[in-house]
Amino acid sequence: MDQPWQPQPFMTRRVRTTLLFVLLTGLLLFVQLPLVWMILTALKVQGKAQTLQFMPQRSEVFDQELVVRRDGEGQSAVFEYTDAAATEVTLLLRPGGEEESRRVMSRTVEGLWVAEVEGVEAGLLPYQFVVNNSNTVSDPDNPAEDESGVSMLRIEPGSTLTSNRPLFNETRIDGETTKVALRLPEEKSYSVLSSQGESVALRFENGAHRGEFPGAVETFQVVREYSLGEAIGNLYTLENFTAILGNKDFPFGRYIFNSFIVATMAALLTVLFCTMAGYAFAVKQFHFRDVLFAGLLASMLVPGMIYMVPQFAITLKLGWIDTFPGLIVPHVANVFGLFLLRQYVGQIPKDLFNAAQIDGASELNVFRNIVIPLCMPIMVTLFLLTFVGQWSNFLWQLIVTQPASPVTTLPVGLQAFKGQYGTDWERVMAGACFSILPITVLFIVTQKYLLEGLTAGAVKE
Amino acid sequence: MAKKSSAGRITLQQDLQALPFLAPFLAIFGVFIGFPLVYSVWLSMHRTDIYSSWYDRFGTMQFVGLQNYADVAASIPFWWSIFLTFVYATLTIIPGMILSLFLAITLNRKMKGLGFYRSGFFLPNVFDIYVVGVIWLLLYNPNEGLFLRIFEWVGLGVLVQDGFLSNPYLTLPCIALAMVLKNAGFGMILFLTALNNIPTSVFEAAEVDGATKWQQLTHITLPLLRPIILFLSITGLVATLNAFSEIYSMTDNTGGPGVNVGGQTLQAARVSGYHLYRVFDDSFYGQAAAISFFLLAIALVVSVINFKFLAPKD
Numbered sequence: 205m206d207q208p209w210q211p212q213p214f215m216t217r218r219v220r221t222t223l224l225f226v227l228l229t230g231l232l233l234f235v236q237l238p239l240v241w242m243i244l245t246a247l248k249v250q251g252k253a254q255t256l257q258f259m260p261q262r263s264e265v266f267d268q269e270l271v272v273r274r275d276g277e278g279q280s281a282v283f284e285y286t287d288a289a290a291t292e293v294t295l296l297l298r299p300g301g302e303e304e305s306r307r308v309m310s311r312t313v314e315g316l317w318v319a320e321v322e323g324v325e326a327g328l329l330p331y332q333f334v335v336n337n338s339n340t341v342s343d344p345d346n347p348a349e350d351e352s353g354v355s356m357l358r359i360e361p362g363s364t365l366t367s368n369r370p371l372f373n374e375t376r377i378d379g380e381t382t383k384v385a386l387r388l389p390e391e392k393s394y395s396v397l398s399s400q401g402e403s404v405a406l407r408f409e410n411g412a413h414r415g416e417f418p419g420a421v422e423t424f425q426v427v428r429e430y431s432l433g434e435a436i437g438n439l440y441t442l443e444n445f446t447a448i449l450g451n452k453d454f455p456f457g458r459y460i461f462n463s464f465i466v467a468t469m470a471a472l473l474t475v476l477f478c479t480m481a482g483y484a485f486a487v488k489q490f491h492f493r494d495v496l497f498a499g500l501l502a503s504m505l506v507p508g509m510i511y512m513v514p515q516f517a518i519t520l521k522l523g524w525i526d527t528f529p530g531l532i533v534p535h536v537a538n539v540f541g542l543f544l545l546r547q548y549v550g551q552i553p554k555d556l557f558n559a560a561q562i563d564g565a566s567e568l569n570v571f572r573n574i575v576i577p578l579c580m581p582i583m584v585t586l587f588l589l590t591f592v593g594q595w596s597n598f599l600w601q602l603i604v605t606q607p608a609s610p611v612t613t614l615p616v617g618l619q620a621f622k623g624q625y626g627t628d629w630e631r632v633m634a635g636a637c638f639s640i641l642p643i644t645v646l647f648i649v650t651q652k653y654l655l656e657g658l659t660a661g662a663v664k665e
Numbered sequence: 666m667a668k669k670s671s672a673g674r675i676t677l678q679q680d681l682q683a684l685p686f687l688a689p690f691l692a693i694f695g696v697f698i699g700f701p702l703v704y705s706v707w708l709s710m711h712r713t714d715i716y717s718s719w720y721d722r723f724g725t726m727q728f729v730g731l732q733n734y735a736d737v738a739a740s741i742p743f744w745w746s747i748f749l750t751f752v753y754a755t756l757t758i759i760p761g762m763i764l765s766l767f768l769a770i771t772l773n774r775k776m777k778g779l780g781f782y783r784s785g786f787f788l789p790n791v792f793d794i795y796v797v798g799v800i801w802l803l804l805y806n807p808n809e810g811l812f813l814r815i816f817e818w819v820g821l822g823v824l825v826q827d828g829f830l831s832n833p834y835l836t837l838p839c840i841a842l843a844m845v846l847k848n849a850g851f852g853m854i855l856f857l858t859a860l861n862n863i864p865t866s867v868f869e870a871a872e873v874d875g876a877t878k879w880q881q882l883t884h885i886t887l888p889l890l891r892p893i894i895l896f897l898s899i900t901g902l903v904a905t906l907n908a909f910s911e912i913y914s915m916t917d918n919t920g921g922p923g924v925n926v927g928g929q930t931l932q933a934a935r936v937s938g939y940h941l942y943r944v945f946d947d948s949f950y951g952q953a954a955a956i957s958f959f960l961l962a963i964a965l966v967v968s969v970i971n972f973k974f975l976a977p978k979d
Contacts, residue, residue: 234846235850237846238801238804238843241800241803241811254806256811480687481686481690481691490683503699505903507957507961509909509938510958510961511702512942513945513954514700514708514954516945517704518697518700518701533697537693537697537698542690596793599909599910599913619914622799632799632803639793643792647788648784651787
């Protein structure tokens, strides 16, 4: 039997599933963009937050072009000076003398400054370096000095090239090849890049990094090669976290501790009081019970902002500004939590309470041995909900703490920190990590309980 | 409600038995929620004495009758903030609902990694709004932020040359985008729960009758999700009346760039919750209380609509 002809589906099932995964993953990345961006920025080396560079760079080309020396006519002297932090270095020849003159030195690789003086005469040449136009220093690499501490370079008669220390760049053209020799720190590795784009790796041999270009090369650039570990270290660091934890003006360790205390205590008290009241509302008989419960529920409709001013006034009156009770207590009468617990206790079979009563169990024992063990799941849910809520209760914490208060919590501390170091994004994001990452871990571990509580209010008709 | 008292009249002894369990909750509720409601009324009829000491602000306030309410009703910044609140509500609720619904329908199937995606989309809900706002401030950075780079990269840099949050027309939409992405997972979970409750036989029957997927969505799924849609829009509207932290963090406590409204310079993101905070922060406690009653009135109107639509139809 022939299969009846069927139109080919527009997309096969497999293609559809793949597309679905791609779409969902893209969307998820977009939703999680703040989290990803926060972590990436917090791990970046200072100043690299906005560079949009994420892959560690294995090599770095120095801008300065080095010239291959050709033996010149007459005599010349080359001066070298190392200072990576300097922005400008000037060579001062014959300081204090009548023929005093200055040469601007050019910066080459690795903080090395070079100047070449042509047409020098045999004899002693006094010189000094002027760093950043302010500091005059003698040559640290040349012990020869006159009585006033000015460095002296001895130029022998008949020599073509004299230098204050072994020449950094001894590259020369030798027949058909260009022999590169660079006196650079031994522990680092380099390659060189000719102006024609040829690249040659250098090996450290005999006091210099050496290599060979096959043809005659006039200028070339030096490329610093990083090992993987070095390359990662150039872009990423944990230093932002340690710097923040060690900051004297903004004690983040303290902020984290305070936030933890506030969230934990508020959650514990909320769970305890809601369970007690929930038990009473679900099981016990008392006057105005249903009216009272309806009244409590109605208060949930009032926008929270209405409580802000009076709660602040009461907290002020109680002398609770800048104290833990001021941060914690106003929020522990959680009507939503009471509602959750009352529903849950209501599901416990009444016979259990009756049997306990017949056995003569005390009220406290009933609560401890029946209510608490059976309500544990919903109590955990409420604990987590409150913890998450109070960990992030920025507005209230901002209102009841004054600047530099000893009970400053994490969001408020971060706000103050951002006020001072607003553009120091690597540090600000490291601070943000302290707020976001613990909650992320908490959510991943306990999401089943958390989701149950968050949706309970809406799903129960 | 709970079961009727079948044991006859309630005795004082029963009251006394319940009291120890109720006392802690009711005491704190009374002091920090019940009393504040009453106290707010008192506050809204008083005005701060500017010469009072910081610690006795509330002890030296002067009675001004309904003057605060009249001031608020005549205040352009207040009505501007209400207007912005409704703009902000529209910008957050509608796109948020569409994204939540899309996620719920997409994730309502058997597939690999289902739990991972659901948790992943929900996770931002538990983050601190203030901190998330600060991260978005970095993403929206007007000089070298990621979003600017993306716009420049696709050749649309000219569109955002005034920045994102510093452009009055973009401030609220940009804040709304951040909040929609943060909150979409919550709506998703609600929709998923509701979708689970629709019997699959309904869809099978529709398929037998030749209904396309799109017809199934518009004729079966959406009508059955109506309660959740209404719940999310109403709670969303009440929540935007309270919106504060995201505005505070993403505008660096400025309320956004200035715009000219009826001759006054007002901020482009000064929604009601943030406006209330600023009035409070300037120590106009009486006026702040009066504003909160205006907000309560709006919330009540919204809640009445809420009950009207959500009341069981049977």
